[in-house]
Amino acid sequence: MKRTLIILAVLIALFGAGAFTLAWSGIYNVAASTGHLAVTRWFLEFGMRNSVETHALGIEVPPLDDPSLFYRGLGHYQGGCAPCHGAPGEGRNPITRQMLPPPPYLANTIEHWSAAELFWIVKHGIKYAGMPAWVAQQRDDEVWAVVAFLQRLPEMEPEEYRRVSESQATSQIEGTPEERARLLAVAGSAGESLVACARCHGLRGAGGGEGGFPRLAGQSFEYLQHALESYAVGSRPSGIMQPVAAELSEAERRNIAEYYAGIEDAPYPPKPQVADRETLQQGAALVANGAPEQGVPACVTCHGPSAAVAPDPVYPSLVGQYAEYIALQLELWRSGKRGGGSYSEIMATIAEQLTDEQIRAVSLYYASLRPGEAPQAAAESLGERLDAPSVVPDDRN
Known part of the structure; x- marks a missing residue:
């Protein structure tokens, strides 16, 4: 055994010395124009795939069928990914195609990776491949949005890609x-x-x-x-x-x-369809009065609408904002992944006290409001709105 170990150590030392000599001599051509040797390319791809599979083990995949995830992923893909990886009906940038290794055309390769593996690649990037890591490592929600879009990419024809990329915003x-x-x-x-x-x-x-x-x-x-x-x-x-x-x-x-x-005439999104009276009533109560027993102040104090006191302009108005966006921000505050203001600590403390049910209620209620509606008046009219044929009118006014 001792003799075997010595021989193995000598072989490793010789291999290391040979590799150093090769690198020192400069004989090996590192030019991207020459490409890798077939054995080198195989080894790198073999190592990369196994590394991704190993590190993706244990990643729990959330539901990815939310349309807002798909569109957020699409929005980023168009500006941040398509120039290198192409899109249905759109060729890749000629310069990036000369990289070594060249970025793959994703529409043809996505199906070979699981959702968990795609998440790991998008979040962490790939060394020596020009694939960058995600800028905000704490924002897994954004990474999953890209994955949600990528999973739809292989089945999209150029006409469909063009249609969805030109729709909505x-x-x-x-x-x-x-x-x-x-x-x-x-x-x-x-x-x-x-x-x-x-x-x-x-x-x-x-x-x-x-x-x-x-x-x-x-x-x-x-x-x-x-x-x-x-x-x-x-x-x-x-x-x-x-x-x-x-x-x-x-x-x-x-x-x-x-x-x-300065834009005052932009259309509002359709009001959300809410099937139960209790959800909007709960949201109205939280907006107008808060939940003192939980240490949650009235949302109207900072985010409107209020006819009595004008909120500080540094706080966003939530009236008519998309429910999905409001809910996401509250979840980010609650999980400690949202910053960006002197009020960060305050909002994080408030969001920590909110339940999932309360976040949903506040988000849907604010999305159903329009300028000029005071929360108390809107709360009093909930009965009429919820008893109407269309639970919450689907309009833009």
Whole structure:
């Protein structure tokens, strides 16, 4: 045994010395234009696949059938993934195709990976492959959104991809020449960035994507500017928003905030359909009165609507906001994954006291409100609205 170990040690030392000599000599060609030897390519792919499979063990896959997840994943894929990995009916960037290894065309390869494996790859990236890790490692919800979209990708024909990518808030990404000219005139150098914002939030800031993208129109300038600044420095973690905001100058962030804050005529999303009276009544009570026994103040104090006291403009207005978005933010506060303001500690403390049922109730109730409706008056009219043929009117007014 001792002799065997000595021989093995000598072989390892010789192999190491040979590898060092090869690297030192510079004989091995590292040019991307030459490609790998077949055995090298096989070894790297073999090691990568087994590494992913091993590290993905034990990852619990959540339900991925929520349409808002799909649209959030789509919004990021268009700007952050498609240039390298392509999309149905859209070729990959010629420059990225010359990388070594070249980024795969995902529509043809996704089916070879499980949802858990895709999650691990998107979150952690791949060494030596140019595949970056997710910017905000704590935002698993965003990573799962990308996975939800990727799982639909192989079955999508070019026509369907074009249709879903142009629907909801992702419509009119480029805008008409007149609209682009107006954006440039209003926002200066931020005009092109505003067109990029429209990919998810719409040119008029109406949001969309089945609640995947929040409504920005009518939010205060102070809130929007502060949100962009928080994304830019990473104090509000987001692998989707942080790369976008970080590329903007201070003046561009200010101009974008001014643009969306000044829009007053953007349509509201359809009011959510709520099947039970108790949910909206519970939401109305929490918004108007809070839950003192849980240490939860009235939501109306900071987030409106209130005819008595104007909330601090740094707080977002939640009236008419998508229920899916409100619920997600409260869940992020509760889990300690949401930051971005002097009020972070306050909101985290409040959200920790809320149950899943209460989060759902508040989110649906705020989504059902419209400007001019005081929460107490709206609460008193719940009976009439819930007894109507359409539980909550499906309109935009």
